[in-house]
Amino acid sequence: MTRSAAPLILGLAGIVVCADLFAQPARVPTVTRLVKIFAELEAKVDDAIAASNSSALEALLTDDFELRAGDSPGTPVARAEWLQGVAKQRNAHRRDEQFAVHDEGTFALVSFRQVPQGARAPALFIVDVWQKTGEDWKLAIRYAGSAASVAIPGAGGSKPAIPKKY
Amino acid sequence: MRQRALSILVTALISAGISSAACAAVVNGAQGNNGNNGNNDSELVPTGKGWGERPANFQGNNGNANGQAGRNNKASGNGINYHGGPLMLGNAPGANGSTNNIYYIWYGNWTGNSALTILTDFANNIGGSPYFNINSSYYDGSGKTVPNAVHYAGQTNDKYSQGSVLNDSQVQSVVASAINSGSLPKDPAGVYFVLTSSDVNESSGFCTQYCGWHTHGTIGGIDVKYSFVGNPDRCPSACAAQTTSPNGNAGADGMASIIAHELSEAVTDPDLNAWYDTRGYENADKCAWNFGATQTANGAKWNVALGTRDYLIQQNWVNASGGYCALKY
Numbered sequence: 001m002t003r004s005a006a007p008l009i010l011g012l013a014g015i016v017v018c019a020d021l022f023a024q025p026a027r028v029p030t031v032t033r034l035v036k037i038f039a040e041l042e043a044k045v046d047d048a049i050a051a052s053n054s055s056a057l058e059a060l061l062t063d064d065f066e067l068r069a070g071d072s073p074g075t076p077v078a079r080a081e082w083l084q085g086v087a088k089q090r091n092a093h094r095r096d097e098q099f100a101v102h103d104e105g106t107f108a109l110v111s112f113r114q115v116p117q118g119a120r121a122p123a124l125f126i127v128d129v130w131q132k133t134g135e136d137w138k139l140a141i142r143y144a145g146s147a148a149s150v151a152i153p154g155a156g157g158s159k160p161a162i163p164k165k166y
Numbered sequence: 167m168r169q170r171a172l173s174i175l176v177t178a179l180i181s182a183g184i185s186s187a188a189c190a191a192v193v194n195g196a197q198g199n200n201g202n203n204g205n206n207d208s209e210l211v212p213t214g215k216g217w218g219e220r221p222a223n224f225q226g227n228n229g230n231a232n233g234q235a236g237r238n239n240k241a242s243g244n245g246i247n248y249h250g251g252p253l254m255l256g257n258a259p260g261a262n263g264s265t266n267n268i269y270y271i272w273y274g275n276w277t278g279n280s281a282l283t284i285l286t287d288f289a290n291n292i293g294g295s296p297y298f299n300i301n302s303s304y305y306d307g308s309g310k311t312v313p314n315a316v317h318y319a320g321q322t323n324d325k326y327s328q329g330s331v332l333n334d335s336q337v338q339s340v341v342a343s344a345i346n347s348g349s350l351p352k353d354p355a356g357v358y359f360v361l362t363s364s365d366v367n368e369s370s371g372f373c374t375q376y377c378g379w380h381t382h383g384t385i386g387g388i389d390v391k392y393s394f395v396g397n398p399d400r401c402p403s404a405c406a407a408q409t410t411s412p413n414g415n416a417g418a419d420g421m422a423s424i425i426a427h428e429l430s431e432a433v434t435d436p437d438l439n440a441w442y443d444t445r446g447y448e449n450a451d452k453c454a455w456n457f458g459a460t461q462t463a464n465g466a467k468w469n470v471a472l473g474t475r476d477y478l479i480q481q482n483w484v485n486a487s488g489g490y491c492a493l494k495y
Contacts, residue, residue, distance in 0.1 A: 031376050031427070031454050032404040100374040103403045162334040164381035165431060165438055165448055 031166040034101040038110045038130065041137060042096050052090040054083060062131055062140040070145020082142075093117040106132040107140075113147050123147040240307075244489030246449060251439030253306045254391070254432065256313035258355035265293065265315035266433055267356040271344050273324045273332075274363030281397075281418035284475065285361070288422045289318035291473035292429070296494030303485035303495060304434040304441050304449070312433045319356060322349035331367045332394075341392045342385045352385070357432045358392040359425060364399035364417060373401035378424040380432045391436045393428040395421050407457065412468040412476040419466075419478060426479045427454065441485070453481040453491035469493055 041060070048057035067077040077085070095115045102109040110128045129141040240248040256265045268289055276282055292298050293316030301312040322344050328336040341358045344350045350358065357380070362368065373396070380393040398405035398420035411419035427450040434441045435448045442448045458481050460467040468476035470493055481491035 031378070031451065032373065032401075033407070033455050034404045035375060036455050100371060101404065102374055103401065162338060162381055162383065163438060164334065164379040165435070166376040166379045166451070 267319035270321040274366040284418040300482045300495040364397040377405035380428045410465045412466045449483040452483040
């Protein structure tokens with residue numbers, strides 16, 4: 001029983017991983033105007049980090065920017081500390097996907113999945129709070145945690161059943 | 167004993183390998199959104215080994231019904247690739263085989279809304295226009311192109327049969343109901359648009375992720391192409407290009423651009439396995455929210471004249487001359 005179940009379990013493990021990928025609509029481009037705008041801003045953040053361009057990065061942040069990480073949400077990472085930390089991420093390329101933008105007037109809540117490229121680091125689920133300052137948007141708060149599949153109360157019932165393109 | 171254990175291990179690895187390979191196929195079809203913009207025709211394809219590889223020869227076509235990249239895709243050299251699936255070639259019954267049909271399902275409350283005439287005029291005049299002719303630069307495996315012809319073949323109303331919050335399945339139910347009740351004909355050469363009033367939400371991401379979408383499904387035994395387009399009055403900052411619009415109805419004018427977007431994609435990628443680029447972008451996705459040269463009248467920008475009206479319509483991707491966004495072809 002145990003022996004005969006082993007291949008099945010391993011196969012199912014693969015299928016479970018696969019099912020998580022299937023759950024996301026394939027080849028999802030972004031089409032709302034705000035998704036386009038903020039996907040471009042997030043790409044600027046990624047590019048500035050990859051290029052170690054601190055001046056470009058700082059220009060995208062509010063003065064009191066902070067990071068709240070999922071494993072220690074009660075301990076904010078302040079702006080200077082975060083800048084110091086991401087400075088070590090030179091040449092770290094990322095792919096951001098599955099954007100959603102909630103327009104809250106002078107704030108925009110931008111959520112997406114960030115997948116490191118060419119590395120075995122895990123994907124992250126990020127929620128960025130962008131603040132309108134004059135004509136520009138600046139990143140005020142970043143909430144980040146693992147994008148690994150975990151049981152979340154209330155989640156899992158509304159995954160797309162119909163493949164569609166935007 | 168050792169032989170049995172080895173057999174189990176090999177079986178397990180094969181089982182896992184099959185799953186991984188299947189996953190790889192999906193991942194390859196779902197390459198990210200931040201790639202380069204334009205003419206990179208290189209594309210990962212499934213290898214059956216659990217990872218994707220660059221194809222050695224980028225010719226032929228073998229897509230599948232899930233819209234996954236085929237093993238031998240055809241690169242156009244224009245920044246968008248053909249994956250082997252069907253296009254809508256205008257095989258409309260009773261329409262001399264040279265046009266595609268579109269249908270509107272007005273969902274919710276549209277009473278007294280000028281959208282009824284603005285979008286009907288749009289549907290009656292987009293076919294044959296230099297704008298829609300861009301889609302004639304797309305062809306199937308035998309070289310047949312999408313005709314520059316669209317026939318507005320019918321409309322019906324649906325007053326909240328599925329409530330005021332729709333999910334994707336309910337959108338399909340709206341289409342199925344219109345067809346099965348006889349309100350609209352069952353037409354394999356048709357694209358059915360579910361147009362929702364501003365008090366109706368679509369819960370899978372309308373306003374936060376998308377302004378519209380298209381897909382296909384089996385209804386009444388045939389493959390039906392349909393699309394959801396919501397009213398941007400619900401979220402002007404996300405789905406309307408401007409608040410002062412050429413026809414005095416920002417929601418309807420916003421919907422015109424989104425209908426143009428979804429219609430262009432539906433005729434060139436109806437089953438989600440024909441024309442799209444390495445990032446998964448279909449033709450209209452490649453030019454989303456790019457309007458090109460515009461003119462201004464009464465405080466509203468416009469760029470395309472159709473019939474007696476002006477509209478502000480996003481550009482579309484021309485599949486020729488290296489590929490580019492344009493308003494006409």
